[in-house]
Amino acid sequence: MQLSASPYEERLTAPSTWWLISFLVGVSLALILLPFGTLPMLGGLAGGTAVAAVVASSYGSVRIRVVGGHLIAGDAKIPVSALGEAEILDAEEARAWRTHKADPRSFMLLRAYIPGALRVDVTDPADPTPYVFLSTREPERLAQALRAAKESADAS
Structure with a gap:
């Protein structure tokens, strides 16, 4: 395989504010689940943050080469x-x-x-x-x- 004279690679990463938004999605889900108790609230915080972070990471993982x-x-x-x-x-x-x-x-x-x-x-x-x-x-x-x-x- 022949390499180009000037290789180029760029990852179109999501902005850092999206990670804060991911955490805020987890906080929102935790507040929604708060009436059901502490464990569901903590699960909502962890799960909501994780899912939102995976979405942000996936959207920002595209590359141009x-x-x-x-x-x-x-x-x-x-x-x-x-x-x-x-x-x-x-x-x-x-x-x-x-x-x-x-x-x-x-x-x-x-x-x-x-x-x-x-x-x-x-x-x-x-x-x-x-x-x-x-x-x-x-x-x-x-x-x-x-x-x-x-x-x-x-x-x-």
Whole structure:
């Protein structure tokens, strides 16, 4: 397997405030179960916090990688040869592409807590997906890694 010239990996982790919210979900469940006694209340605190934390962790575990001539974003694995030019989007432009400019056929890896994004055209004529929209904290670095991987794939 050939590695790209500029490997890239990013985990779209949930913000730290989500962990506080997970604890508050447990507190809420504990308060709901308080009339049933101390043990149900403690079980609600532990169980509610654990379930909310698992949800936050799962939602924030998605990764974006550029490796081996492929862009891997969540469940999608796209060869860089099928991708066109990458467009770096600021927070306002990313919001527009998530809403009124969005094409329902596009592949979107959205995380609302990440303001920046990258939009990459899909140039494969056999693929009906017009573009890939990726929420990313480092759009410049991701665009650079895609360019390097494409140049490396073209050179081989």
